[in-house]
Amino acid sequence: MPHSTSTEIAGRVEDLYGAPLAHLEAHARDQPPGMISALLGMHDDLTLAERSIDFHRDRLAQLLHPERQIGGPEVSHLLDGARRLTEAVAARDTQTKSVLAVLQSLARVPAPAPSPPSPSLPPPAPPRPADSPAHSR
Numbered sequence: 001m002p003h004s005t006s007t008e009i010a011g012r013v014e015d016l017y018g019a020p021l022a023h024l025e026a027h028a029r030d031q032p033p034g035m036i037s038a039l040l041g042m043h044d045d046l047t048l049a050e051r052s053i054d055f056h057r058d059r060l061a062q063l064l065h066p067e068r069q070i071g072g073p074e075v076s077h078l079l080d081g082a083r084r085l086t087e088a089v090a091a092r093d094t095q096t097k098s099v100l101a102v103l104q105s106l107a108r109v110p111a112p113a114p115s116p117p118s119p120s121l122p123p124p125a126p127p128r129p130a131d132s133p134a135h136s137r
Contacts, residue, residue: 005096006047012103013039035106042099049092056085 010021017024017036021043028037060081063074070078 009043046095049088052088
């Protein structure tokens with residue numbers, strides 16, 4: 001199940017670049033590293049952190065099941081799971097803060113407005129009649 005944070009970030013990246021994430025990923029593979037690849041990498045890291053949160057939360061729920069006995073070995077697994085869950089939450093929060101700061105600093109550039117047609121030049125003035133030399137008296 002996608003998380004709201006990574007889904008929101010994906011939507012903002014798609015809005016910024018005007019294309020679905022899959023198209024942006026394909027485009028970024030063919031380009032030198034740049035802002036698109038950085039944003040996509042940050043999104044991937046965020047998604048990984050969210051999956052890690054789910055995994056460690058589910059694992060802790062299994063270990064803490066009411067019908068399960070908690071002995072010495074289980075305590076060390078509980079502590080390790082809690083530590084890993086905390087690390088995953090910290091990673092998610094850091095990634096979220098970073099990618100939102102980058103996205104906030106970027107804005108989609110509007111398409112250039114069509115330039116107005118250049119005003120047509122007035123037709124050239126008709127040639128002036130040559131001045132005739134004045135007669136002297």
